Amino acid sequence: MKKLSEILEKKLLPMANKFSKQRHLKAISNSFLSIVPFLTIGSLALVLISPPVDYTTLEPGFMYSFFQAWTIFAEQIATPIGSIYTICMEFMSIFVAAAIGYFLAQEYKMKGFLPPVLSTVAFLILAGLGADGSKTFDYFGGTGLFTAIIGSIIAIEILHFLFKRKVGYISLEGQGVPEALTQAFALLIPTAITLIGIGLLHWGIVSLTGDTLPALMTVLLSPVLSATDSLPGVFLLAFLVMTFWWFGIHDSCITGPMTAFWTIALTANIAAFNNGAATTAVPYIVTDPYWFMFLMIGGSGATFGLCIVLLTCKSKQLKTVGKLGIVPAFFNINEPVIFGVPLMLNPMMYIPFVGAVLVNCVISYSAMYFGLVGRTIAQPGWNMFCPIGALLSTLDIKAMLLIVGLIVLDALIYFPFIKVYDKQKYEEEMASVK
Amino acid sequence: MKILLMCYGGLSTGLMKVRLEEEAKKYGVEDIEVVATALAEAENDFGDYDVYLLGPQVRYAYDDIKAKLADRLVLTISASDFGLMRADNVWQEIVKGLDRT
Numbered sequence: 001m002k003k004l005s006e007i008l009e010k011k012l013l014p015m016a017n018k019f020s021k022q023r024h025l026k027a028i029s030n031s032f033l034s035i036v037p038f039l040t041i042g043s044l045a046l047v048l049i050s051p052p053v054d055y056t057t058l059e060p061g062f063m064y065s066f067f068q069a070w071t072i073f074a075e076q077i078a079t080p081i082g083s084i085y086t087i088c089m090e091f092m093s094i095f096v097a098a099a100i101g102y103f104l105a106q107e108y109k110m111k112g113f114l115p116p117v118l119s120t121v122a123f124l125i126l127a128g129l130g131a132d133g134s135k136t137f138d139y140f141g142g143t144g145l146f147t148a149i150i151g152s153i154i155a156i157e158i159l160h161f162l163f164k165r166k167v168g169y170i171s172l173e174g175q176g177v178p179e180a181l182t183q184a185f186a187l188l189i190p191t192a193i194t195l196i197g198i199g200l201l202h203w204g205i206v207s208l209t210g211d212t213l214p215a216l217m218t219v220l221l222s223p224v225l226s227a228t229d230s231l232p233g234v235f236l237l238a239f240l241v242m243t244f245w246w247f248g249i250h251d252s253c254i255t256g257p258m259t260a261f262w263t264i265a266l267t268a269n270i271a272a273f274n275n276g277a278a279t280t281a282v283p284y285i286v287t288d289p290y291w292f293m294f295l296m297i298g299g300s301g302a303t304f305g306l307c308i309v310l311l312t313c314k315s316k317q318l319k320t321v322g323k324l325g326i327v328p329a330f331f332n333i334n335e336p337v338i339f340g341v342p343l344m345l346n347p348m349m350y351i352p353f354v355g356a357v358l359v360n361c362v363i364s365y366s367a368m369y370f371g372l373v374g375r376t377i378a379q380p381g382w383n384m385f386c387p388i389g390a391l392l393s394t395l396d397i398k399a400m401l402l403i404v405g406l407i408v409l410d411a412l413i414y415f416p417f418i419k420v421y422d423k424q425k426y427e428e429e430m431a432s433v434k
Numbered sequence: 435m436k437i438l439l440m441c442y443g444g445l446s447t448g449l450m451k452v453r454l455e456e457e458a459k460k461y462g463v464e465d466i467e468v469v470a471t472a473l474a475e476a477e478n479d480f481g482d483y484d485v486y487l488l489g490p491q492v493r494y495a496y497d498d499i500k501a502k503l504a505d506r507l508v509l510t511i512s513a514s515d516f517g518l519m520r521a522d523n524v525w526q527e528i529v530k531g532l533d534r535t
Contacts, residue, residue: 014494
């Protein structure tokens with residue numbers, strides 16, 4: 001055990017450090033994190049104006065009146081609230097492009113407003129024009145996300161390359177010129193070169209393939225998306241994330257960059273839902289809310305069920321962790337539990353820690369695959385209490401019941417392991433008192 | 435005393451923040467300010483704090499941060515102190531650390 005943790009400290013942690021500090025991945029993670037409020041508001045706006053049940057099919061009663069009222073309300077507010085959905089979701093790639101420009105420029109210590117504007121312009125050149133040169137909005141939503149990522153990274157890389165070598169740098173310093181003007185001039189030529197580069201890229205792709213970058217990306221990414229949306233794909237991912245967590249490496253290292261794929265899947269679901277598809281009939285299962293609401297109930301390791309078990313422990317330490325952990329568990333924060341039990345690097349806890357998540361993964365996936373519960377069409381944010389989050393993101397009451405069932409199941413999975421561990425801890429505590 | 439507490443998202447350290455402030459006041463340190471933040475956020479600007487604390491989930495960053503803040507006290511909270519929210523132990527570590535410097 002000691003040897004294992006030594007290997008970990010020396011080899012695995014520096015690797016995790018490097019990975020989590022990788023500039024582009026970090027910029028992507030931070031960008032998606034910063035736009036979550038807009039995805040949440042945008043997708044919930046759609047939910048608000050889309051009553052999930054046609055009230056005319058219901059028997060008269062409370063539910064009939066409830067959905068009738070909702071339908072009338074939805075018709076009234078459809079225009080103002082619908083516009084929030086349309087812009088937040090269907091123009092999302094524009095602000096992702098700006099965010100990546102901002103965060104990547106920060107990594108390079110390039111200050112000012114220019115980099116995020118430049119990255120947005122780069123994205124618009126690549127995605128806002130069709131192959132025939134006409135303007136298009138088709139790729140401003142989820143389908144343009146990878147173009148936003150790639151275009152922004154290329155633009156900022158070129159700008160940084162030129163900036164670092166002072167190529168085309170016009171210096172007006174010390175000539176009584178205001179600083180803002182100095183900066184604008186300093187980056188004028190690098191900005192022009194960057195945009196020419198992006199323009200040439202756009203032209204090159206169109207001449208070679210006959211279509212634009214986002215159209216090309218859609219074709220290239222479709223096998224990747226099928227893989228991430230498959231049961232083996234998400235099972236393997238969950239296994240890796242949980243095993244890494246067991247080694248003490250935070251899940252965001254992996255899930256941060258994965259958010260790009262999950263967001264594409266989620267926006268495709270939302271678009272299908274907006275076109276009238278039922279939540280059971282939207283294309284993708286594996287999305288951001290699927291991962292955080294259905295797999296990681298109470299936090300990575302599905303520790304909500306564990307917290308309940310901990311409260312019944314005899315050992316003072318475990319009971320304390322249960323008490324400390326239960327409130328944050330409602331918001332899916334579980335570091336106290338991971339470090340307090342501990343689950344991390346605890347050989348007795350590896351099986352339930354990873355196993356509970358994998359069981360949740362297979363059961364929820366199957367339930368969605370066979371249409372027993374709705375798939376996710378809204379982003380409630382990962383801090384939402386899971387049963388409520390599941391309801392909001394699927395508009396299916398059965399999803400909420402599924403989560404409650406999974407919490408009980410997770411508790412049962414943890415139970416035998418915790419009982420043995422509790423006995424051991426309790427005896428240790430008794431022995432140290434004597 | 436100003437303390438910067440860092441973890442991955444700045445959320446779980448928020449729990450420690452409150453306890454640490456209470457602990458300091460127990461020892462008569464009224465002038466205490468604990469700020470919980472995300473490591474990525476802190477790396478852009480480490481600011482001016484007396485003590486820098488790392489949650490166990492970001493302990494890998496210790497060497498990097500120590501190199502940048504050579505003249506400051508940088509400590510990693512042990513997994514068990516963090517999990518059990520033992521602000522008393524953490525406070526003792528801070529006091530010991532400050533005595534040394």
